[in-house]
Amino acid sequence: MAALALGALAGCSDTSGGKADPTAGATRKAAAPVRLPVPDGFDTGTGWSTSASPEATDVESGSSGFPLVAVAPKSGLVVQAAADGSRVRAFSLASGKTVWAFTPRALTSARTGVFVQEGKAGEKVVLARQGKTSGSGLSTSRRTTTIDVIAADSASKATADHHLDLTAPDDTASSFTATDSGFLVGPVTDGVHEKAVTIDAVTGAQRTVQKKTMTVSGCGSGSCAIQASPAFATSQGVVSAFQQQDGCDQWAEGGTPCTYGFRVGDAWTSTSVAPSGMHVSIPLAVTGQYLVAAWHTSDTQTDPPALTDMDKTILAVHDLATGKIKARVSCTSADALTLQPGAAQSSTRFSPNGDFLVSGQAGFDLATGRGHCFTSTASTKGIDLTAVADDGTAYGIVHVVDDTEATSLYGRLPIAQDGTDTPERDSARVSVRSGTAKALAAASEVPLYVAADGHGLFRTRDVVAVYPAS
Template sequence: MAALVLGALAGCSDASGDAADPTAGPTHRAAAPVRLPVPDGFDTETGWSTTASPEATDLQPGSSGFPLVAVAPRSSLVVQAAADGSRVRAFSLASGKTVWTFTPKALKSARTGVFVEAGKGGEKVVLARQGKTSGSGLNTSRRATTIDVIAADSAAKATAEHHLDLTEPDDTASSFTATDSGFLVGPVTDGVHEQAVVIDAATGAQRTVRAKTVTVPGCGSGSCPVQASPAFATSQGVVSAFQQQDGCDQWAQGGTPCTYGFQVGDVWTSTSVAPSGMRVGIPLAVAGQYLVAAWHTSDTQTDQPALSDTKETTLSVHDLATGKIKAQVRCTSADALTLQPGSAQSSTRLSPNGDFLISGQAGFDLSTGRGHCFMSTASTKGIDLTAVSDDGTAYGIVHAVDQTEATSLYGRLPIAQDGTDTPERDSARVSVRTGTAKALPTAAEVPVYLAADGHGVFRTRDVVAVYPGS
C-alpha cells in the first residue's frame, strides 16, 4: 500500500530512539506510544509508535510519489525508509519490534520511496531512490535511479535480492508508478508514460515499454488503430491507456463518439467489457486481483474525462484476469475531479478478507456486487477513503479542494509539503455495506491500513503509530 500523510503533531515518542533517522537505533520500542487523536475502537494506551520524516513533494500528480512508509500485509510488517534512502527498517505490525534492517549503497541527495509488491515468490519490499552517484575517483557524478528489492521475510540484517542502477538523462524527471503487483519507472504525463522501465520484483528483470499503436474492437462500427501508452503494471501485464484519434466525432456534433479505453497486457481490452453504452473507460487503480475503472457514455476529445454533477460516472470493479465486472455503482460529484489513469491507486484498498474494496470516494461490497458513493453534493463534502476493515467499516479524509493539481485528480490522497505544517483535516467513518457516513471529532486521524486482527496503522507528518482494536 502507498503511504499517506494526514496531519502534523508537535511532539512524539520514538520507537527507534533517534529522531533524526526514524529507521536507526535500538530494536526495543518505547514503553508508551504516542497517543494520537483517533476514532473510537482503537486502544491508544497500548500499541507502539515511531517518529516519521515528512515525505518529499510529488512533482508529478498521478504517480505513486515518494512514500516513506508501507505495509506488507501478508508478512504483518510496517516498513519504513529514511528520507535520504540510507536505511530501511521493518517493524512487526503487532509488537513494533524490529524484524530486519537494510542498508543500501550510498546515493547522494536521494529522494526515496518504499513500496510492497506481492507475487508467487512472496512479498517484496521495493526501495526506489533518485539521486546522484558519488563521483569518487575517476568516476563523474551522475543522476541515477536505483532499485533495491528485499524479501519481506528477510533475516535481521537484510540484503537486496536484486539491485538495479538506472541511468537517467539530465533532462528527464522520472517518477515511480507502483501497484501491489507491478512497478514502472519513467516520466509521467497525465497518468501515462511515453516510455518506462518495468521492474519484475520477483526476478529483478527489467524491460522497456513504450507507447505503441494497437488495434482495438468496439470503435464505432468496427475496429480501429489507437495509440496506447503505459499507465501502470500488474500481475496480468502492463495496463495501457488509449484515445481514439480517427473515424469518430471529436467535437460531439452528432457523429460516432470517440473512444477512450485501456488494454490489460495482451489479455483483454476495455471496449470488450464496457458497461452498456459506455465509450469512455479510464483505468484508475489495481488492488489484488481487481482493476477499478471509471466509465462515461461519451466525451469530447478536447477535454479529459471528469467526475462532475452534470453527468453520471459509472465506477466498476473488474476481475483483473478476465475483465468481468464484479461490482459497480453510478456516482456524481459537486467537485470537478479529473479521471486519470492510475489517479486512485493511492486510495484503493481491499479489506484483509477480500470482501470489500475502497477506491477514491467509492466503496464496494464484492459479495453483493453493490457499491456506494461518498462524493460531494450541493450540501455535503466528499470523502477520500483510506482504509477498510473486514466488516465493511471504512475511514477517510473529508476532501478539501484547494485548487492544486493534486486535489483536482479523482482518488488522489494528500501528501504533505516539505518543511511546512500540514493543516488539520476533517475525517469520517463510513459503512461500505450501507453507504452511511458519519463525521469524526475534529482533527481525528484515520488509519491508512486495517489488519484482520483489528490493528490500525496511522501515519501523520511526524509519527507512525499502530494501535490494537479496543
C-alpha cells in the first residue's frame, strides 16, 4: 500500500491541451472511478476519483505539514489544492461534483497547504502558501507567506473572506501548524515555535505569540519557573509546551523529578490535572473540544519523552476547556517512539457521530471512557490509525520503523518522499470497542475519513477516491 498522510494529494490533469491543472476535478459521472484495493464494505464500482502526478505529494508530516487535501465534514466537501497553490477546488464528498473553485493571487516557487477550521461562523478553508511575489514592473520579488480564508459554503466562484500577506525573512523557513480550531505560522523545532503568528480564520486577525517565562505549580514538589513555547492554537487559546529547567534533581537521594508539561491558553495547566505519579506530559493533538496528551513518569533529565516497553504511558483525552480526563488507556511500545508536541495531529480524528476518537496508535470509546492500544509488542507490530466509523470500526497502517524522523515519532503518519517510489505497506482493521485487530489483504488501502453515510475517502500517491458503503 502506498504511504499515506492526512489529505496530501493533488488532482487530475487538464485534458484541454493547456497547462496541466492538478485540481482539475473528479472523474465524470459517466466514467467509472479508479478501483483501488480497499477493505470489504466499500463499493469500488461506484463513487468518484481523481488522479495526480506522483510528484505532487506532501513531503512533510504531522501538523506542521503541507497537506493538499482536507475534508470539511459538516459541509460534506473534499477540498483540494494544486501543489503550486494556483487553484483550490471543493468537491462534494458524495458525488464528486465541483462545488466551488478559488484562484488566489499568483506566487512563484510556492509551497502549499490547505486546512479546514471549524467555529461558530461555520467551516472555513485556509489556503496557506510560502513563495515569492512576481517582481513585475517596478516591484522587486520578495519572499512571502500568504493566507487566504474561504468560506466552505462559498458559491461556485469563491472569493477570500480574508487575505493576509506576511513578509517572510530570507533566513526563516516557516511551517503551518493547524488544528481544526486554530492556526499558527512560524518556524517549528521539535514540535514547538520560538515565535509564531496565530491567525483567526473568522476575523482574519493576527497576533504574535512567542516563548515566554511563566510560573506553574505542581513541578515535582512545588512551583517552578519555566519557559513555555507555542505548540499549536485552539479555540481555548494557544497550547504552550514546557520543560522544567531547574529545581529538580532526580538522581540525588530523595531527588525531585523534572517536569514536562503544557498550558492551554489561560484556562489550565497540565500539572493541575496530572494522574498520580506522572511528571511528564506531552500535548499530542487537538480535535473538537478535546486534547489528547501522553503522560508518564520522568525517565531522565536529558532524553526526550518516549513511548517504550519499559514503563507504561497513559494516553488521555482531556476536555479542552477544563482539563478533565474524558477517556484514558495505558500503553507500552516496543518501538520506543518519541513523544513530541503536535506529532499526532494528522492521525487524530472523531467518528462522525462523535462517539469514538482515534489518535496515533490508540482508540477511545468516549461514552465509556475506555481506550485500547494498538501499539507494538515483542511479537506484534503497531498500527497507525487513520480513520474511525460510527460503529467504532477503525483502520490503520502497520507501523514500519526505519531511519526517517517520521517513523520515530509517535502518532505521525508516514509520508511519501517527493519524486521517490513508495513501498507497499500492510494495513489493518481494528475495533475501538473491543481492542481486536485484523490484518487486511496485501496492498489494501485504508480510508483517511469515513462519513456518517459510510462513504470512505482513500488516497495513494496517484489517486484520491471516494467510495460509498457496499
